[in-house]
Amino acid sequence: MKDARHTPPGGLRRFVRDNGLSLAFGLGFLLSLAGQAVAGHAEFNNRLVAEELQPVGFGGYLLTSDFAVDVTENWQSEYLQFFLYVFGTVWLLQRGSPESKELDKAGPETDRQQRVGAYARADSPRWAAVGGLRQTWFSRSLGTVMGVVFLLSWLAQSVTGVAAYNEEHLRELQAPIGWTAYLTAADFWDRTLQNWQSELLAVGSMAILSVYLRQRGSPESKPVGAAHTSTGVEG
Structure with a gap:
């Protein structure tokens, strides 16, 4: 039994x-x-x-636009973080970090390393085995989707932001402004940059702290006993 x-x-x-x-x-x-x-x-x-x-x-x-702008300004900064991280880690390296590729693998790598085209396996996604535009798009689909969502959420932030901005100014008997004018307003860039700097700080901190610190059992950390100089090694 x-x-x-x-x-x-x-x-x-x-x-x-x-x-x-x-x-x-x-x-x-x-x-x-x-x-x-x-x-x-x-x-x-x-x-x-x-x-x-x-x-x-x-x-x-x-x-209300007040709620919508608070939500969308957070979303756009998060997707910007992942868009930059996905594309940036193709070329940018950090010695000793599990968030980085190995130091000799900068760039898009070879077809053999990426298992595309003639090197695709039986269990590889179908578009990895075909050539042409489908393979080209699929090879960059993660970063592309992250970038598109970032741009759409940033656009949504600007639209909801100008509405919230104008509602507040109308309550104070001040004249509203147009969308294009809002794109150069301090309110728009204050909302945007305060989120960008926090996301970039978080990603940068993760990349460098993971060189020297460990979290047992996490794939975002190196094995506890791995050398500080070990790069691209996950626990």
């Missing part, structure tokens, strides 16, 4: 195990977004009351 302890989990348990990372972060995203909405609604109404205006309901707040 087969030992039940060695029976692989099935159904829902297997799905949760196989997708634990994306499920945990997805749930965390939804919870933090909900928390942001609750806190943002309270703060928004505090401002309205201070200005002797009528507070809005929670559902109404979710449709």
